[in-house]
Amino acid sequence: MSTVLHSLIGSLKKCVLYIKENRLFGIPLKYIMCVFLLFIVAIIIGFHSVYDKKAASTVVIEIKPGMQTVQIASLLKDKGIIYHDIYFRVLANIEGLDKELKVGRYVLHKNMTDSEVMQLLISGPRVSIVKITIPEGYTVEQIADLLAENGVVDRDKFLALAKTYVPYDYMKNSNPYIRYAVEGYLFPDTYEFRIDSSAKYVMDVMTGQFNRKFNETLRNRAGNLGLSVNSVVIMASLVEAEAKFNEDRPVIAQVFFNRLKINMPLQSDTTIQYALMHRKASISIKDTKMDSPYNTYKHYGLPPGPVDNPGLASLKAVLYPEKNDYLYFVADSSGHNHYSHTYQEHLNKIKNLN
Incomplete structure (x- = not known):
């Protein structure tokens, strides 16, 4: 084996020496070899660039x-x-x-x-179309971020218009504490928008989709329950934030109705999160005492406005709640909720889950 190795090394040395001392068409072979090697490297890089791309996005x-x-x-x-x-x-x-x-x-x-x-x-730049999916439960600000990241709108202009944009009468809310008039009505769905669209156009499309999805049948159902469209959307925004699974939505909706019926605070952590204007891993006792009209631990009834933009499942959950007499619920590590009738029972379930 060592003899073969020595023979190979000897041959390589002779090759290198030959390249150093000889010419081709008057050009030193060492220069030609350098150009050849650079050419090979360029081909490899180009091939890698063409065929080794990441997944299309x-x-x-x-x-x-x-x-x-x-x-x-x-x-x-x-x-x-x-x-x-x-x-x-x-x-x-x-x-x-x-x-x-x-x-x-x-x-x-x-x-x-x-x-x-x-x-x-x-x-040059063309009129380009971007497909964007708005997830259920996104706030106006999260939607503005997503649209701006994809070049659809200017974030600041979008948020400025969101404060006053009310294209449908049922969206009107006289509460002075609402942050964005359009919150709750930007329907979560997949859309195709042009780059550099106007904020008004995008809101027209998204609120128009809400208007189609929350159709006359659902509006009549709200009227029969004695609920305004606005109160349905506010309640649905809470359900959207609290429920991970569809089967929990109508149960949680009824829990909120049960609390309202006995004049019990809604005590929804998601309203605290909205009031804080940034999400925390968990709400503290101090947070529940904060001075905000969105603090449903401190104030009775519904918050001033929706705290996110709910999907159709949460809207229907409010209109067709699952009858029960629960007053409390807590989610486990997988997101499934466990329900209780009394506060002591609720505490026991929390202890067992931990």
């Missing part, structure tokens, strides 16, 4: 005036669109395109090749 980037190719390449790499910023810059330089990249917002996908990205940036 949408990314919105903005090319601003004055940005150089090096900055654009770095941005694309940071967003996961390209793997090798140096290769992208070399490609732009070789093709003579580094001076033609146009400013604007672009919707890119992580499975695009470097050449496809390059051609899109050269052709």
Whole structure:
């Protein structure tokens, strides 16, 4: 084995020596080999860039005036669109395109090749469509963040309009403490929006979807129960935040009705979370004593307005609650709720769950 190894090493040394001392067409072989090796490396990098992409997902980037190719390449790499910023810059330089990249917002996908990205940036921004899913239970501010991250709206303009936007009469709420007039009515669903849409257009679409989903049948049901649309939405927003599983929604809705009937505070942690304006892992005793109209430990009845945007299942749970005489519930580690009639029974269940 050692003889074979020594023989191989000897052959490699002869090869290296031959490359150093000989020429091809008057050019030293060592230079030709260097160029050849660089060419092979470029092919490998290019192949990796084309075929080893991440799973396709949408990314919105903005090319601003004055940005150089090096900055654009770095941005694309940071967003996961390209793997090798140096290769992208070399490609732009070789093709003579580094001076033609146009400013604007672009919707890119992580499975695009470097050449496809390059051609899109050269052709300029188009009217691009982004598909976005708004989860049930998102607040107006969370929706604004999600839309802004995807380049659909300007976050500040969206939130400013959300304070006063009331396209339907049943949305009107005279309570002076509501944070956003549109809270609760931005229906959770999957939408397709254009990049740089107006805040009003997006709200028109989302509240219009609420208006279709919360149809005449459901509105008549609310009227028969003596409930306004606004009170249904407020209650549904609490149910949405408290229930992880559909089977719990109508039970929890009835628990809240039971508390209201005997003039017991709703004592919903989710209203405290909303009042705090940031979510905490758990609510403290001090939090339950905070001075806020949204504090349902301190104030009786419904909070001033919805605390999130509920889905259809939670809205229907309020309109068709499951009759029971429970007053308390607590969720286990998996999110399933356990119900009690008395406070002592409630404490025992908490102890057993822990």
